Amino acid sequence: MSDAIIILTEEPLTAVDVTNITALYGPEDDVELVLLVPADTRRNLFVDVIDQLTMLDLPAALREFREKPDAQKVLAEAKDILAASMAALEAAGAKATGQVAEGDAVASLVAKVTELDARQAVVVTTPHAVADTFRRDWAHQAQRKLGLPVLHLYSDSGFIGDS
Numbered sequence: 001m002s003d004a005i006i007i008l009t010e011e012p013l014t015a016v017d018v019t020n021i022t023a024l025y026g027p028e029d030d031v032e033l034v035l036l037v038p039a040d041t042r043r044n045l046f047v048d049v050i051d052q053l054t055m056l057d058l059p060a061a062l063r064e065f066r067e068k069p070d071a072q073k074v075l076a077e078a079k080d081i082l083a084a085s086m087a088a089l090e091a092a093g094a095k096a097t098g099q100v101a102e103g104d105a106v107a108s109l110v111a112k113v114t115e116l117d118a119r120q121a122v123v124v125t126t127p128h129a130v131a132d133t134f135r136r137d138w139a140h141q142a143q144r145k146l147g148l149p150v151l152h153l154y155s156d157s158g159f160i161g162d163s
Contacts, residue, residue, distance in 0.1 A: 002030040002031055002032045002095070003025075003029065003030065003031050003032070003118070003119040004031070004032050004033075004034050004116040004117075004118040004119065005021070005024060005025070005031055005032075005033050005034070005118060005119060005120045005121075005122060006034045006036065006109060006112045006113050006116065006118045006120070006121045006122070007021060007033060007034065007035045007036065007121075007122045007123075007124060008036045008037075008038070008101075008105060008106075008108070008109040008121070008122070008123045008124070008138060008142075009035065009036075009037060009081070009085060009123075009124040009125070009155070010037075010038065010081075010105075010124070010125050010126070010155075011081065011124065011125065011126060011155040011156075012080075012081045012084035012085050012088070013035075013084070013085035013088045013089065013124065013155075014088065014155065014156040015088060015091075015092075016156050016157065017088070017124055017153065017155060017156060018088050018089055018091075018092045018094065019092070020153055021033065021094075021122060021124075021153075022092055022094055024120060024122070024151075031095065031119075032095050032096065032097065033089060033094050033095065033096040033097075034096070034097055034098070034112060034116065034118070035082065035085055035086065035089070035096060035097070035098035035099070036098070036099060036100075036101040036105075036108055036109060036112060037078045037079075037081045037082040037085065037098065037099075037100050037101065038078065038100075038101045038104075038105035038108060039074055039075045039078040039100050039101065039102060040074070040102070040103060040104065040105065075100065078100045079100055082098050082099070082100055085098065086098050105138055106138050106141045106142050106145065109121060109123070109138070109142050110142055110145045110146055113142075113146055113148075114146075120151065121142055121146065121148065121150045121151070122150070122151045122152075122153060123137075123138045123139040123142065123150055123151070123152045123153070124153045124154075124155050125137065125138060125139075125152070125153075125154065125155060126154065126155050137152065138152075139151070139152030140152075
């Protein structure tokens with residue numbers, strides 16, 4: 001039976017992300033990567049706006065107030081992220097499966113880690129200044145619920161979040 005590494009991502013995995021993830025195990029290890037892409041990435045509106053402002057992205061901050069996400073559009077985007085990420089994993093020769101996670105992203109990650117008795121959990125996100133600083137990001141939330149370290153990678157970089 002293979003070991004599982006559960007990956008929760010809000011962004012399409014890039015070649016850099018895949019390299020970082022596949023470096024977690026050796027070629028002799030029997031590891032299956034299980035990718036979760038949440039269809040519901042809702043966060044605290046106030047925190048999201050502050051995040052956008054700290055990144056000096058005023059248009060994105062204004063969009064947070066004006067735009068209400070359409071459920072069908074959000075689901076279609078999650079499916080696109082899943083397809084792109086699975087293609088990146090397959091191109092690297094990784095043994096992987098994936099799914100769009102319904103409901104709360106962290107709850108989906110915790111449930112999948114528990115279900116598969118996974119050896120590791122990885123969260124791939126863009127930096128979220130406020131959530132990361134105050135340890136309200138997905139990796140910290142999952143770590144508190146699992147009681148295990150959760151690796152937090154920033155998308156398309158070699159940077160590791162503080163979790």
